[in-house]
Amino acid sequence: MKLIDSFRDKEKVDILLKQIDKLNIKDKEYRFMEVCGTHTMSISRFGLRTLLPENILLISGPGCPVCVTSQGEIDAIFDLVKNNDVIIATYGDLLKVPGSNGENLYILRSMGFDIRVVFSPLDVIEIAKNTDKEVVFLSIGFETTTPPSAGLVKQLVKENIKNVSLFVMNKTMPKVLDFIANQENVMVDGFLCPGHVSAITGERLYEPLVRSGFACVISGFEPVDVLMSVKLLMEQVNKGEFWVENNYGRVVKRNGNELAMKLMYEVFEDSDAYWRGIGVIEGSGLMLRANYKDFDAMEKFNIEVDYSKSLPGCRCGDVLLGRIKPTDCSLFGNRCTPEDPYGPCMVSSEGSCAAYYKYGG
Amino acid sequence: MRFINKSVGSGGKGTNDFIKNVIFEYFGNSFLEELRDGALINLKKESIITSTDSFTVLPEFFPGGDIGKLSIYGTCNDVAVSGGIPEYLTLSLIIPDGYEMEKLLMIFDSMKRAIDEVGVKIISGDTKVIDGISSLIVNTTGFGELKSDLNCYDRIKVGDKVIFSSDIARHSVAVLIARNELGFSSDIESDCCNLYEIIRKLDYSKIKFVRDATRGGVAAVLNEIADKSGKGFLIKEQNIPILESVNYFCEMLGFDPLQMANEGVAVIVVDRDYADEALAIIKESKNGKNAAIVGEVTDNTKVVLETKVGGKRYIEIPAGELLPRIC
Numbered sequence: 001m002k003l004i005d006s007f008r009d010k011e012k013v014d015i016l017l018k019q020i021d022k023l024n025i026k027d028k029e030y031r032f033m034e035v036c037g038t039h040t041m042s043i044s045r046f047g048l049r050t051l052l053p054e055n056i057l058l059i060s061g062p063g064c065p066v067c068v069t070s071q072g073e074i075d076a077i078f079d080l081v082k083n084n085d086v087i088i089a090t091y092g093d094l095l096k097v098p099g100s101n102g103e104n105l106y107i108l109r110s111m112g113f114d115i116r117v118v119f120s121p122l123d124v125i126e127i128a129k130n131t132d133k134e135v136v137f138l139s140i141g142f143e144t145t146t147p148p149s150a151g152l153v154k155q156l157v158k159e160n161i162k163n164v165s166l167f168v169m170n171k172t173m174p175k176v177l178d179f180i181a182n183q184e185n186v187m188v189d190g191f192l193c194p195g196h197v198s199a200i201t202g203e204r205l206y207e208p209l210v211r212s213g214f215a216c217v218i219s220g221f222e223p224v225d226v227l228m229s230v231k232l233l234m235e236q237v238n239k240g241e242f243w244v245e246n247n248y249g250r251v252v253k254r255n256g257n258e259l260a261m262k263l264m265y266e267v268f269e270d271s272d273a274y275w276r277g278i279g280v281i282e283g284s285g286l287m288l289r290a291n292y293k294d295f296d297a298m299e300k301f302n303i304e305v306d307y308s309k310s311l312p313g314c315r316c317g318d319v320l321l322g323r324i325k326p327t328d329c330s331l332f333g334n335r336c337t338p339e340d341p342y343g344p345c346m347v348s349s350e351g352s353c354a355a356y357y358k359y360g361g
Numbered sequence: 362m363r364f365i366n367k368s369v370g371s372g373g374k375g376t377n378d379f380i381k382n383v384i385f386e387y388f389g390n391s392f393l394e395e396l397r398d399g400a401l402i403n404l405k406k407e408s409i410i411t412s413t414d415s416f417t418v419l420p421e422f423f424p425g426g427d428i429g430k431l432s433i434y435g436t437c438n439d440v441a442v443s444g445g446i447p448e449y450l451t452l453s454l455i456i457p458d459g460y461e462m463e464k465l466l467m468i469f470d471s472m473k474r475a476i477d478e479v480g481v482k483i484i485s486g487d488t489k490v491i492d493g494i495s496s497l498i499v500n501t502t503g504f505g506e507l508k509s510d511l512n513c514y515d516r517i518k519v520g521d522k523v524i525f526s527s528d529i530a531r532h533s534v535a536v537l538i539a540r541n542e543l544g545f546s547s548d549i550e551s552d553c554c555n556l557y558e559i560i561r562k563l564d565y566s567k568i569k570f571v572r573d574a575t576r577g578g579v580a581a582v583l584n585e586i587a588d589k590s591g592k593g594f595l596i597k598e599q600n601i602p603i604l605e606s607v608n609y610f611c612e613m614l615g616f617d618p619l620q621m622a623n624e625g626v627a628v629i630v631v632d633r634d635y636a637d638e639a640l641a642i643i644k645e646s647k648n649g650k651n652a653a654i655v656g657e658v659t660d661n662t663k664v665v666l667e668t669k670v671g672g673k674r675y676i677e678i679p680a681g682e683l684l685p686r687i688c
Binding site for chain 1: 542544667670675677
């Protein structure tokens with residue numbers, strides 16, 4: 001904690017706030033998108049918005065893997081559980097995600113279906129070794145959590161374990177960032193780039209954004225990290241010059257973690273993906289390579305996904321693209337709460353609506 | 362190895378033997394040994410506080426405690442924080458068929474120590490042995506003389522101070538680690554303790570409200586009080602007592618310590634002029650060494666946290682099961 005504490009130091013925060021104030025052009029609105037759900041949570045958890053001038057807006061982006069998973073995939077998971085005698089292994093975040101009929105994996109678990117929370121994909125190996133049943137791992141996440149999924153597949157091959165498959169919902173960052181940058185009405189001046197993802201991908205991920213005229217600063221998650229990154233973003237915007245600034249050098253190396261990327265692409269290859277509230281973005285998803293198809297739950301259980309499904313009235317898509325704040329959605333706080341979520345942004349512990357509801361704006 | 366079987370809950374000779382040879386050995390007293398259908402007690406008081414609770418915890422034994430200790434302190438604490446003096450308990454056991462006798466005796470042993478420490482008597486009880494459960498379920502109901510009503514929301518005024526009687530989140534973390542699902546080991550022990558020992562020397566006329574922060578943690582308690590009293594709280598994160606190892610564990614897994622269960626933490630609202638004296642008294646008690654004044658009552662109906670860096674955000678009532686984050 002001592003290491004963390006130095007990044008939560010009030011004196012350092014006060015100095016940064018003064019520096020931000022000096023840089024602040026008061027009649028300008030600075031709009032910075034934090035792509036990563038962990039940033040969203042951290043900003044809310046430490047009350048950083050309440051410390052910043054009102055004209056500096058921190059907007060939540062599509063960086064929560066649960067939030068951007070399509071309704072069709074979620075409903076397909078429920079069909080899979082109900083129609084097959086399988087064990088589902090999942091990260092905790094997915095337990096509360098509601099299906100189209102309002103049920104979730106919690107409810108299914110209470111009904112007696114075998115649904116287990118894992119902390120690492122490798123936990124799946126232990127489950128599989130102790131059962132004759134099929135184990136389906138709900139593989140979800142961006143570049144940060146996908147290499148461990150790839151590691152699981154390699155381990156399954158190595159140990160010749162046949163009773164495990166992956167329901168692959170993994171996505172990658174580059175194409176969705178391009179998508180945001182090329183929207184008709186781009187609502188942001190710059191990006192608070194995700195520290196965890198960058199640790200794997202490296203700095204090059206953001207070079208196209210910079211070329212498109214966006215400020216980019218890779219940031220850690222502590223208050224001093226975030227405020228320093230906001231300051232660096234403001235400097236780029238004020239100058240009108242843009243580059244990828246790495247403000248998380250203690251974790252993110254220029255080339256990222258090449259081993260993890262290599263492992264990920266040994267097992268997975270790019271595919272089109274459907275982003276909830278956004279639609280299909282070409283090449284923004286991942287699927288298992290042909291030689292690992294035996295581990296594909298979609299094929300093993302003949303799963304059909306209806307990607308066109310959506311929840312009427314849900315504005316998670318607008319939230320994820322920075323078009324509206326969570327509190328601007330008419331469902332926020334009444335029909336949609338963390339206890340009874342309607343849209344996925346309210347479900348996940350990394351979701352922007354959940355962060356706004358839990359901690360305030 | 363001896364095992365509990367259904368004869369223990371049959372109502373026949375097995376039950377009789379169990380009560381006389383085991384229950385009396387641990388919990389025997391003149392009330393219990395009368396073997397009446399109901400215990401005859403005479404509290405001779407205008408008001409008594411009563412509280413009941415059922416206990417089930419996995420694992421049944423964890424660092425710093427076990428289900429036995431928990432079931433005694435848990436109910437006695439509810440009586441104590443309501444403003445009562447814990448005096449009597451009833452004890453109801455639901456035991457899985459085939460449960461190890463030695464394990465049960467270890468739990469009784471732990472109960473006995475807790476009973477002696479609080480100074481209560483078990484006056485009535487019941488035992489059932491059933492199929493279909495894998496761990497023990499214990500219900501205790503407590504009775505005690507009311508010293509002063511400490512659950513009266515109307516007494517809370519803007520400017521009153523809030524004390525946490527000990528460091529937070531320790532019980533939850535100890536149990537989570539004891540489950541051994543997370544691959545961690547630590548020396549963190551549950552805070553499971555007798556809260557009457559902490560509050561009994563306070564001037565009850567200057568205490569506005571007390572509640573023990575068990576499931577839902579201090580976040581749930583503060584929100585309950587805010588909701589019922591129509592007042593709010595401003596809590597300073599800097600002042601919240603928490604062990605570094607507990608905080609580290611929560612940081613690593615994305616848990617909010619404010620929402621995590623405690624078994625030895627009372628949230629105490631006191632008159633602002635009495636706060637420093639109350640804190641000094643609490644700190645002198647065996648289980649109150651880590652107590653701290655953490656904030657005060659406000660008039661804005663929300664529970665607000667001033668973070669370590671000076672930002673402000675709500676402390677929200679927890680919803681659902683605590684789960685670690687995805688990344």
